[in-house]
Amino acid sequence: MKVVCVGGGPAGLYLAILLKRQDPAVDVTVHERNPEGSTYGWGVTYWRGLIDRLQEHDPASARAIEEHSVSWSDGVAHVGDLTTRHHGDQGFGIGRHRLLALLADRARTLGVRLEFDSEITGPPAGADLVVAADGVHSALRTRYAGHFGTESVSGRNHYIWLGTTKVFDAFTFAFTETRHGWIWAYGYGYSGEHSTCVVECSPQTFTGLGLDRADEGERLALLEKLFAGILDGHPLIGRDGAAWLNFRTLTNRTWHHGNLVLLGDAAHTTHYSIGAGTTLALEDAMCLAGALGEHAALPAALTAYERRRKADLLSVQSAARYSARWYENLPRYIQLPPHRMFALLGQRHSPLLPYVPPQLYYGLDKAAGQLEVLRRFKRWLGPRAARALHARSASRRG
Template identity: 85%
Template sequence: MKVVCVGGGPAGLYLAILLKRQDPAHEITVHERNPEGSTYGWGVTYWRGLLDRLREHDVASARAIEEASVRWHEGVARVGDLTARQRGDEGFGIGRHRLLTLLADRARTLGVRLEYESEIGAPPADADLVVAADGVHSALRAHHAGHFGTEVTTGRNPYIWLGTTKVFDAFTFAFTETGHGWIWAYGYGYGDGHSTCVVECSPETFTGLGLDRADRGEGLALLEKLFAGVLDGHPLIGRDGASWLNFRTLTNRAWHHGNLVLLGDAAHTTHYSIGAGTTLALEDAMCLARALREHGRLPDALAAYERRRRAELLSAQSAARYSARWYENLPRYIHLPPHRMFALLGQRHSPLLPYVPPQLYYGLDKAAGRLEALRRLKRWLGPRAARTLQARSAARRG
């Protein structure tokens, strides 16, 4: 099969790796419009579950990604001068540039052709399969806009994606109160002495602080002052073109048309606050490769891919909607004691939380946790109690 993949991000590169492993005879070319080695963003996050799935599909690339990642086991929430820390799931951070380099090297090793500074505006006519992995503003998707039925919903809060030389030892949330409302940051390390730092606030705080009018240097200086408590004197860094945005949640009515199929952000986006964008893109690639392996006819494979991924994404998309909503309603939670606020921050994906008073929800969640602990204790004690009774019964019979 001749495969043309447009977009050299994680989704496109990983799909090329998987398809080449499934059948070395596939002729696969990845076209990326930017020069090799250039990328936007800083670090990306993922969790242990993704690493396990990567190992199942390609041990070599999974090992390289894990070795190049930093990891953490805790989360930290700093509200003003108060701090709460708690254990959590094992998380990982890796520089986006490093991730793309590792995937590109693996793809080349397998025989994939990579074409950089190569922009494809329309689906090539001579390919058996054309993969649109060219992001939110996909040119290939726009070529059949009427069929795909793209819808975009713009979020309320402005945010900016920055870096810093402060290396966070845990996934860090920092909330700072100003005279114009709260502003907050998410920070996580990703290697090479750097961390990602995403800053977000309400529109009222954004304009009240003058961030809508500040130039790049003035804006960074103000943010460094506001988050001095967590930055420890380290600077915030903005790449060329870094600007405040409002998150765009993208959906499509259809994901494939003829031999053209959407992958990653070209098909769907989820709010950055759940840290799942790269994971979902890589899982798209896994699902599409599996569908192409299991179905002999291309239309059946693309239909199966779309059907399966739509179903798998429901929980992540729901979590992203409620997560974004939690931050948009931050004043509802921010004045709780830090450990309680942090607990509800961890529950922000819950569809019930917006409708239950925060203190009541916290109490109910704690009670449910105690009940689950009791259930686990009963499951652990059950076999042991049974063995003890059996031993006593045997002793009496003896």
């Protein structure tokens, strides 16, 4: 079997690793349009469950990834001059550059061919399977967008992905009020020298602060001033060409066309505020490799992969939509005492939260932790609120 993977991100590289582990005789080539060692972004996050799944599929890469990651178990929220800290699940951060280098090394060890500076925009000839792992702007998917049923919805808020030499010891949220509204940052370490810092704000705050008109140096200087309390004198670092964006939630009606299949961000995106993008890309690779190993016929394998992953993604995509909405409606929650606001920040995935007054929801959630009847009520009511919202949205589209 000859496999051509277009895109050398985590999804494409990990799929190549798994296919070679399943069958060393399979011919796998990964084409990446950028030079080796160049990548966008700073650090990525994941949770303990991913390491466990990586260990099951390829212990060697799992060990390497964990060894080069940093971890934390606390979350900290700074709201103006007030701070609250909560202990939570163990999270991990690793530099995207480091992650890709580890996966590339592992792939080469197994006999995968890696072709950098190699841009593929059309289906390559002679391949039994072509994997489009070339991201949200996938050229292969775009070529057949009508077949895939691609839809993209832009979020309201503006955001930018930055780095800093401040190493956060916890997953850090910082909310700063300006005369043009609130602006906030998410910060987390990914090495002993650097952290990721994602900054987000509403359109009104974005234009009110002049971020739409400032050059890169002016923007960084302003943001360093606004978040001086968490940066402790450390600078924010941009990349050449880094721009403020509106997050695009991308979906596809189907994920395969003939011998072409979508993987990772080419197939779906979920809002960055739930920190699941890299995890989902790697899980896509696990699922596709598994389906190819289980089914001798390619159409059956691709159909099984799509069915399983779409089912797995339902709850994650719902959580991501509600998480993005929580930040878009930040004024609804930001005036609560910080510990209560932070508690609802942790509940932002709930489909029930937008329809219940925040103070009441906080009380119900706290009581639900003690009373089984209220836990059952939340589990019963949450899905019904989600279905009602989906039906209302569908009727508007119709």
